[in-house]
Amino acid sequence: MIPFIHKVLKFCGKYAVRIRIAFVFSFIKAMMIKAPVVLGFIAIPHFVNGTMTGTFCLRLAFGMAASVAVQIICTHVANRLQSGTGYLVMTDKRLQLGEHLRRLPMGYFNAGNIGKISSVLSSDMVFLEENGMIVLADIMSYLFSEIIMIVMLFCLDIRLGLVALVVLSAIMAITKAMRKSTIEDSSIMREQSENLTEAVLGFAEGIGTIKSYNMLGEKSQELTENFQKSCDANIAFEQHQTGWNRYLHSLYGIGSAAILLCAVALNAGNALATIMTVGMMLFVFDTFQPIKQYNGDAARLTIMGKCIDRINEVMEEPELPDTGKKSIPEAGSAPEIEFRHVSFGYGEKEVLHDISFQEPRGAMYALVGPSGGGKTTTANLLTRFWDVKQGQVLVRGVDIREVPLGNLMDHLSMVFQEVYLFRDTIYNNIAMGRPDATREEVIEAAKKARCYDFVMALPDGFDTVVGEGGTSLSGGERQRISIARCILKDAPIVILDEATANVDADNESYIQEAISELCRGKTLLVIAHRLNTIAGASRILVIADGRIVQEGTHSELMAEEGIYRRFVTARAGGQGWNRRKAG
Ligand SMILES: Nc1ncnc2c1ncn2[C@@H]1O[C@H](COP(=O)(O)OP(=O)(O)OP(=O)(O)O)[C@@H](O)[C@H]1O
Ligand SMILES: [Mg+2]
Helix, strand or coil: CHHHHHHHHHHHHHHHHHHHHHHHHHHHHHHHHHHHHHHHHHHHHHHHHCCCCHHHHHHHHHHHHHHHHHHHHHHHHHHHHHHHHHHHHHHHHHHHHHHHHHHCCHHHHHCCCHHHHHHHHHHHHHHHHHHHHHHHHHHHHHHHHHHHHHHHHHHHCHHHHHHHHHHHHHHHHHHHHHHHHHHHHHHHHHHHHHHHHHHHHHHHHCHHHHHHCCCHHHHHHHHHHHHHHHHHHHHHHHHHHHHHHHHHHHHHHHHHHHHHHHHHHHHHCCCCCHHHHHHHHHHHHHCCHHHHHHHHHHHHHHHHHHHHHHHHHHHCCCCCCCCCCCCCCCCCCCCCEEEEEEEECCCCCCCEEEEEEEECCCCEEEEECCCCCCHHHHHHHHCCCCCCCEEEEEECCEEHHHCCHHHHHHCEEEECCCCCCCCCEHHHHHHCCCCCCCHHHHHHHHHHCCCHHHHHCCCCHHHCECCHHHCCCCHHHHHHHHHHHHHHHCCCEEEEECCCCCCCHHHHHHHHHHHHHHHCCCEEEEECCCHHHHHHCCEEEEEECCEEEEEECHHHHHCCCCHHHHHHHHHHCCCCCCCCCCC
16 A cells, blocks of 8 residues: 555655645544544443533534534545646646657557557546546545544453454455456456557548448457457456455454454453443444445555556656757758668668768759668658667758757658648648748748648638548648648758659649749658659669669669669559569
8 A cells, every 4th residue: 555655646746745735634534534433432421320411412512513524624625635636647747748759759659559548648547637536535534544443442452452453454465365356457457448449549540441341340340349358358357346345345244243242252351341342332333444445445546556557657668869959050061961871670670771872952852762662761760750770860960869859850841641630720730830920921831832722712711620630631632731831831851752642633733833832942852753753853862672772863863774764664654663672
């Protein structure tokens, strides 16, 4: 219990002091709960001996009323302090977690952790917020009450206290075993909850593909199995709890009876006054009431511990180091982008080997090559989605690990193949490129990105809310909005993963115009698929199997035998980069 309280207090950070103060109020509350028992013991002799006076009755009544009033006040203060703390702590934790997630390498999100993050952010945090701290308040008052009960028994007769202590030890031993089983069960439950979240997200995200491949039955089956497993895990948890509770309830009864028996035996041996024995009879069955209530909440306490562990686990994931102190200088003689002997692998296996190139300011370099060759990976290293394993990536002569991420991002704009729009207005989706931009600037960017006309044709114009992921717009429209965002940002370096499919001819020409606007006066690194783009590049880097296998202008590369010429010839014949192996 002590390590658990410690864990909670540590988790609460600066709010721990509120919890500590709440414990004091819980303690006073516990004493007040037991005050009627004490008053009862004081009253019984007067009642039996006939010395009960009106004044004494009044004092008793006042004592009772005062204890109830103090109890109410303490409950209120303790609850306020603790439940309020729950919300404050979780607000801070959410912000901290958001900040932390922002700094994690992209690899963390790719490695199947989405279910975990969703479940931590939703169920775990909400559980702690709504239940956690209140449970803590109750648990503390139960524990204090139990201690007071045992101390009272010791005061009556040391032997009574000892019997109670023995029973309490047995209860605590069972509670410990129960906790162990609860921890195991709740781990399974949480793990299953993660699997379920992942399955539901996967199903929702892939519904289009699932339907088009007529896999609705198969995938629904998978989802149903996950629901069933969650249901089984929850039922197993409850069943195990019931088993343990049976033993505990038997012990509460047997324990109270043992104390009573001991009191009667002591009375028979004249060691305990009859009046006290009668008093005992009235209250003995309350002896283990607090620990009973404590155990009733113990399962929630265990889940709370697990929630804290899982939040801590995510918080402890190592962040992408962002300790750079330098800043990217004004454009000068140094190349705008430079890769120096860069090698990289997502895991153990190296996928980029010794990549080196220098791109001057204002140039447009095209990365081309077969699928899986390493083009996207190369672009991702420039954005620090991952860090290189060997070598250096430099912007204007500065290693990008030596500048703060924010400073690097100020210099980069990215247009991805897959555009993500937030469930927000079109205006806000564009304005996030530069949050301090004026409305005129946002609209100007939209015009340059050829968005203006189609946006104005929407019912609410720029205030139209797009669906999550931008689903209510066509692929080409989404792409143009993302380009408007980049135009507004106006970063000097643009990384462009050229869209290949799903765009009709009209949209394609609009996108081309939008891209030309975006790229005006910028340094460009394009993952290029279209011959037009490629031929217009100032330099082409052919990447295959993680290496730059050819390099030069379009005409230079066409003049030599190699993968590039074969690609262009094949492209003219209607094929693409369909061979993974370099020639
Ligand atoms: N997140 C990832 N985790 C592990 N391996 C990855 C990851 N992303 C890419 N790879 C692997 O790295 C290699 C290079 O992939 P990359 O995506 O850079 O190729 P690409 O040239 O962009 O291909 P495409 O033209 O199909 O987009 C491939 O072998 C790929 O399987
Ligand atoms: Mg790619």
